[in-house]
Amino acid sequence: MRSEVLAFVADGPLPDWDASEEEIDRRARQLGAIAKPVTGGEARALAACFGPDDCYGLAWTLLHLIETGPNPVLTDDPGPGADEWVQRLYDRAVCGGLIPGAMAAGG
Template sequence: MIRREVSALVRLGPLPSEEDDSESDEKFKERTRLLHLIQPPVSDEEAQLLIRLFGVDNCFGLSWTLLHLVESAPSPVVTSPPAPGANQWLGMLWQRYHA
């Protein structure tokens, strides 16, 4: 079962870059609000959806919040080493699972 706040966050798409000034303040605030509404642990199914939201950078700390949510799932969501050039956050999850 996917919680409403997870679905709503996923609908907003990947986290924007810190350099991207095309996202409105309202959308960023909504994204932040939804991310903080999600209470861990997340389900494996939710984690699979949430890993699609990682952007190219830290997104003012939101990527770390997202990472910790994904890590709260019962099973590792990254099950093989990411390909060269894959999103850095997937690589970080892989490393943290195998540390």
């Protein structure tokens, strides 16, 4: 796994909207330093880094980065208690025809 991905993953999930501007900027720089495409292992590791909200759009950036890797990252429905971003990754794979499955209610 590349050092840029390891550094991002080591810092844990994205912060929420209450994080400082400096923290959000730092995480944005970390994401921007990860060259596309990511590997399957990197994509799986990055999928564990979603935070409690969209972190001023960084969650979308993370989702799109993950999707540059071999798809699908998730092959099983993460279930009703899953993080909304993990569920979104799964739903997008289903909608894209990458895996069979039923969309989550309301999706």
